[in-house]
Amino acid sequence: MHRRITTAAQNLYSQGHFRRNSASERIIVGATKWCVFQPVEPTRAVVEAAIQDRIERMQSDHVDLLQFHWQDYSNKGYMNALEILHDLQTEGLITAIGLCNFDAIRTDEICTQLGPGVIVSNQVQFSLIDTRPLHGMSDVCERHDLKLLTYGTLCGGFLTDRWLGRSVPDLYSGKLTPSQRKYLDMILKAWGTWELFQSLLGVLRVIGDRHGGLSIANISTRWVLDHPFVGAVIVGTRLGISEHLDENYKVYGFNLTEEDNAEIEAVLIRSNGRRIITTIGDCGAEYR
Structure with missing residues (x-):
């Protein structure tokens, strides 16, 4: 899997519509989730029904990447569900299986039990603010x-030029999106202060200028992509409304230098x- 930027479509129907009506010659990979929040017995019928539902809504005959989330770690049913998902993969209903918001301990357990190559990814939060994947994952x-x-690589848009200065x-003005409230809360309560965030x-901004006027978002994204365990950065855009395609593509045209990383680290420390x-x-503990 090459490291890249991918766009999160709003729902399965929009993914299916986009794929069906796209004139692009590029390969379109549709990634979706099956999130189990309530207690459920993951029988073959239950798991297959969940996958068939996603196949139908994506207007396909299979799921390219099925990302699995299980809320309650104390219920080991997640292993049974993943074993059935692997069976469905061998039958052609799923191309690849990933995890979503699993921590390091359970990710290691799952990959060890299922064997090499069964799980290809884990979707988690990672940014200059939230560096938890560096510790264990x-x-x-x-x-x-x-x-x-x-x-969360741009922290709901806070890691952009818009917020500089x-x-x-x-937090409660009503002018922030739910995503922005979540990331602002993390910046102020878990990471540091607004003054330190402005320093970052x-x-x-200085690093972006050094590289020919690139944006703060470009530098923030490049920092994440430079970690070898990152397969892709998910950019939360809205298709046809706020895509920023040309801006996001600029992240491929440069590399951070030792000087750049040292200056970033001097703030992070x-x-x-x-x-x-x-x-x-x-990773993922905030949702449990």
């Missing part, structure tokens, strides 16, 4: 040849970023 990825599909927004944006894993928990 990166080792699991190397051990099992796993790639992370990362979201601006005062801290009111300032450093990213002043934050609580390395301790977020102890305050929030490992």
Whole structure:
């Protein structure tokens, strides 16, 4: 899996519609999720019904990448569900199986039990603010040849030029999206202060200028993509509304230098970023 930027479509129907009506000659890979939040007995019938539903809504005869989330770790049914998903993969209903918001311990357990190559990815949060994948998850990825599909890389848009030099927004003003409220809360309560965050944006702006006027978003994305265990960065855009395609493509045209990374690290080391894993928990813990 080559490291790249991928766009998150709003739902399965829009993915199916986009694939059916796309005139592009590029290969379109449709990734979707099966998230189990409530207790369920993962029988063959239950698992197959979930996959068939996604196949129908994506207007395909298979799922390219099925990303599996299981809410309750104390219920080991997730192993049964994954074994059935593997059976469906061998039958051609699924091309590849990934995880979604699994922590390092369970990811290692799953990959060990299912064997090499069965699980190809884990979708987790990773950014300059949230660096939890560096603590444990990166080792699991190397051990099992796993790639992370990362979201939250721009922290709901806070890691962009738009917020450079601006005062801290009111969390409860009603002007922020749910995503922005989530990431602002993490910046202020788990990572550091707004003043330190402004210092980070300032450093990213200097680095962007050094590389010919690239955006803060470009630098933030490149930093994530430069980690070898990252397979792709998921950019939360809205098709036909706010895609930023030309802007996002610029991330492929440069590399961060040792000087760039040293300047970024000089800010990160002043934050609580390395301790977020102890305050929030490992990858995906915020959803459990």
